[in-house]
Every structure is written in C-alpha cells, then in structure tokens.
Amino acid sequence: SQQGEEDPQALSIQEGENATMNCSYKTSINNLQWYRQNSGRGLVHLILIRSNEREKHSGRLRVTLDTSKKSSSLLITASRAADTASYFCATAPRGGTSYGKLTFGQGTILTVHP
C-alpha cells in the first residue's frame, strides 16, 4: 500500500494564487521530501523536512510537518504558469535496513492558468 497519500489529486488555480497540497503517511519517518515532475520527465527534488522540524521555507515554497497527525503540506505562494506539474511527497523510514529508500505517494497534479 502507498505510504504517502496526497490530496487533492488535482488542483487548478489562476496565476498569482497560492496552491496547497497535502500528504498523509502511515509509519514513523526520518524525513519527508517533496518532488516535482513535469509531464513525461524525471523528478526534481524540491525540499526536505526532518521529523524533528515543523516548518521549512525555500523561496516560494513552505512545507509543514505534523508528526502527531502523520501529515505534511506543501504551499506554493504566488503561483506561476511554470509551476504546472505533478507534485509528489516521499517518506524516508526511520531506522532499520531500508536506509535510503523512499516511498512515494500518488501525487497532486497542479495546473496554473495564465
């Protein structure tokens, strides 16, 4: 089963608006990462938040993590048409022998209209 579940599955907004995507997971994590994928391309790492962090910023990106609820959110502020892509959360498990493995969610498709 999928560790990370994003919602919404699809999000359509106008340029300049903010976009918020959510991710829920099931097991204890070392960190949670967000990736972006343009259509038909590879994934690009956006931001990583560790289990002992609650909020992190990078440019127009803001990520929050609530380990008690096993959930994270990605906020993209002042969106641009170029932000149109699929966004995936991925969790890295805590401890064990699976060091380095990531489990990906099904993704949110974001469309930003000019």
Place this chain on the structure above:
Amino acid sequence: DGGITQSPKYLFRKEGQNVTLSCEQNLNHDAMYWYRQDPGQGLRLIYYSQIVNDFQKGDIAEGYSVSREKKESFPLTVTSAQKNPTAFYLCACRARGETYNEQFFGPGTRLTVL
C-alpha cells in the same frame, strides 16, 4: 556536466522479449534505484543498490533483474516474465551518508509492449 542519464528515451518491445534499460551517473553516488511509474500514479520501487556488486529487491521486483558491476552504472532488464511491462521507468541515485537524502532522477525511459 554532472548528472544521471537514461537510454533509450522510448523503447518498444514485442511480447516474449527481454529488454535492458540503461542508467548511468557521474555524480559519484553510491546508491542507485529503479522505479516504475504507471499513468496517474506514484513511483514504485523495483530494485535498489547501495554499493557496487550488491542490490536488493524493492516492492515490485518480479519479472525484473539488475546488475551493479560498476559504481556509475545500474542497468535494468525487463524480462518476459513481467506480465505488464508497459510503463515509465525512472532511475535515481543518491549520495551515501545521513546528510544526503535527496535522490537525483534521470529523465526516464518509456517502455511500450507491442
């Protein structure tokens, strides 16, 4: 330029044939990964390797095989035993060490079974 490459970009296979997908990286990363992505879905881990001459099965290894004879190369063979091989295949690599959790992705290979 440092990076990770995959070839070919598109691959067509007849039923019953084995095919090998190439993945090469010059980032000097120890760990490498193969994922499968189906339309509208997230990534599922096929195989991963943390060091040369060692690799582990991921969540969906049946019908696939890999080798890791060189640090920079991690080819994936899709065998005739894989019942539904049509998908987008992504290779990734990652530096060893706690600080380095980000995975770097190649551009992908789209495999179609005719």
